[in-house]
Amino acid sequence: xxxxxxxxxxxxxxxxxxxxxxQTLAHAEGGHDWWHVYRxxxxxxTIAHGENEANMLVVELGALLHDxxxxxxxxxxxxxxxxxxxxFLKSKQVEKDIIDRVLNIIQNISFKNSFESSTTQSIELNxxxxxxxxxxxxxxxxxxxxxxxxFKNREIYNPNIKPETFLTKEAYKNSITPTxxxxxxxxxxxxxxxxxxxxxxxxxxxHRFMETYLKEFFDEWNGKR
Numbered sequence: 060x061x062x063x064x065x066x067x068x069x070x071x072x073x074x075x076x077x078x079x080x081x082q083t084l085a086h087a088e089g090g091h092d093w094w095h096v097y098r099x100x101x102x103x104x105t106i107a108h109g110e111n112e113a114n115m116l117v118v119e120l121g122a123l124l125h126d127x128x129x130x131x132x133x134x135x136x137x138x139x140x141x142x143x144x145x146x147f148l149k150s151k152q153v154e155k156d157i158i159d160r161v162l163n164i165i166q167n168i169s170f171k172n173s174f175e176s177s178t179t180q181s182i183e184l185n186x187x188x189x190x191x192x193x194x195x196x197x198x199x200x201x202x203x204x205x206x207x208x209x210f211k212n213r214e215i216y217n218p219n220i221k222p223e224t225f226l227t228k229e230a231y232k233n234s235i236t237p238t239x240x241x242x243x244x245x246x247x248x249x250x251x252x253x254x255x256x257x258x259x260x261x262x263x264x265x266h267r268f269m270e271t272y273l274k275e276f277f278d279e280w281n282g283k284r
Contacts, residue, residue: 069116072151076123079147083127088210090203091126095194099125102190102261109257110182117157117183120148121164125187140165164188180254189258192249197265200246201272208238215239216280242273 084093103122107113124144141162148158164184168191195203208215214237222243223236236244250266253259278284 072116072153073119073123075151076120076147080123080127083143088207090206090210095203096123096126098194098199099187099190102193103187106186106189106255106257106261110186110255113182113186114157114160117160117164118186120153120157120161121168121183121187122190124148124161125165125168125191127165137166185254186258189253189255189262192252193258193261193265195246196249196262197268200265201269204241204246205238208241211235213238216276239273239276242269 080096081093084091084096087093100119100122103118104115107115107118124140124147127140127143144165145158145162148161160181160183163179163181164187167179167184168188194200205215213235214220216239217237220237220240222240223234224244234244246269247266250259250262253262275284
C-alpha cells in the first residue's frame with residue numbers, strides 16, 4: 060500500500076526544490092537555466108518509468124539539482140553544486156541516504172567525468188545522466204550549443220581548426236575550439252553513451268537531427284545551397 064503521508068511530503072519537497080532552483084538560476088546562461096533543468100527533470104521521469112528499482116525521489120531531486128552550480132560558471136570549482144544541494148536538502152531534513160544518492164548524481168553526471176573511471180554508477184545516476192545528455196542533443200542541443208558559444212564569444216566555425224580528440228578531463232575542460240567542433244567532440248558521441256533502454260531509443264532521432272543539421276550547415280557554408 061502506498062504511504063500517502065510520505066507521498067505528500069515528497070510532493071512538498073519537490074515543490075520547494077523547484078522554487079529553490081528557479082531562484083538560484085534566475086540569472087543563469089540560457090543553456091543552463093531553469094528551463095534546462097525543467098526539461099531534464101521531465102525527461103528523467105519519462106526514462107525512469109522504463110527502468111526497474113529506481114528511487115523516484117532520488118531521480119527527481121537529482122534532476123532538479125544536477126546543475127544548481129555548474130563548475131564552468133564558477134571558475135571550474137566542482138564542489139559548489141554539491142555544497143549548495145547538500146545544504147538545501149539538510150535544511151529540508153531529508154534523510155542522509157537520500158542526500159548521498161542525490162550528491163552522487165551531481166558529482167558524476169557531467170560528460171567531462173566520462174574521461175575518468177568511475178565506480179559510483181547507480182540506476183538513478185544513469186537515468187538523470189541520460190536525460191541530461193538528451194538535452195544536449197537534437198534541436199534543443201543545437202540551440203544550447205550555439206547559445207553557449209555566443210556566451211563565450213567563440214567562432215561559429217573555422218575550417219582551419221579541426222575537432223579535437225580529448226584524452227583527459229582537463230583537456231576537455233580547457234578547450235576553446237569553435238562551436239561546430241563541439242558536435243564532433245561531444246554531441247555526436249552521446250548516442251553511444253546512453254545507458255538506459257529509453258535513453259537509447261530517444262537518442263536515435265536526436266542524433267539523426269544533428270547529422271541532418273550539420274549536412275545542411277556545411278552545404279550552406281560551401282555555397283552549395
